[in-house]
Amino acid sequence: MLGELTTQIPKQERAGPGRPPADLGEMIFACCTKIYLNFSSRRTESDLKIAQQLEYMAHAPHFNTILKYLNKPDLCPLLTSLIEFSALPLKQLEDKFAVDSTGFSTSVFSRWYDSRKARESHREYRKAHVMTGVRTNVITSVAVTGGTVSDYNMFAQLIENTSRHFEMSEVLADKGYSSREIMATVGRYGAIPFIPFRKNTSHRQKGSQMWARMYQYFMEHREEFMQHYHLRSNVESVFSMMKRKQGTFLRSKNEVAQTNEILCKVLVHNICVLIHEMFENDVHIDFCGLAEDELMCKCLQ
Secondary structure (H helix, E strand, C coil): CHHHHHCCCCCCCCCCCCCCCCCHHHHHHHHHHHHHHCCCHHHHHHHHHHHHHCCCCCCCCCHHHHHHHHCCCCHHHHHHHHHHHHCHHHCCCCCEEEEEEEEEEEEEEEEEEECCCEEEEEEEEEEEEEEEECCCCCEEEEEEEECCCCHHHHHHHHHHHHHCCCCCCEEECCHHHCCHHHHHHHHHCCCEEECCCCCCCCCCCCCCHHHHHHHHHHHHCHHHHHHHHHHHHHHHHHHHHHHHHHCCECCCCCHHHHHHHHHHHHHHHHHHHHHHHHHHCCCCCCHHHHHCCHHHHHHHC
């Protein structure tokens, strides 16, 4: 399935003299295989040679080439597009979505000087902000940022990307996303926001009718509201699925490679979800047919 997905990526043309570039689809195949196995690039080489014998790729790349492409900034938007593309076969099954973020630790440490405790340090980490369907646990949109970026600031991007391909009826989030602006944003996309209110919140709408309506519903039908909201726990299941298989630690040292590594984890997770849904709900997977969609052609290019 990964091989079929990566063959939809247009081949790079040779720009001038010299050695031709590696096939971009095959390099993404190699990077995702490395992440799935949770091996170093050297230990992944033998599995890639097996993939070459099975004709999933024309050439098994050197381990240094895998690391080189993981450090390419151009890979970030392409992997993000592939993640959205890989979720499309489940379009008919998902209409309720949950949003949250999780952290991945790195080997990089930040240090500062404190006059009371002398020198201190802590491990840096990267954040993956995701929107996921609550029925199949497929990730429909993702954004990778530094560990200190607020979840609130990434919400608009996640819901906008998901709305391009999915019809949303409900959006679920925790109290960190509770604001009039976010509820109004969800309402503009035709969905209902099930986001609990903080204790000190007011019913005054201040320009957001959705805020006033959901506050009244929350106060008068609390139990029914929470039945919808508790579907949000599925996003925690998604993080557990990813980290138990691909690990919680990033091997890469710089931010670009760390971002690509997290995106590969997400793409591998989506493919595992698709395989499960093939047997669970008899979902037909045809990436070649989906690639004929004009919208996705623009996305992959």
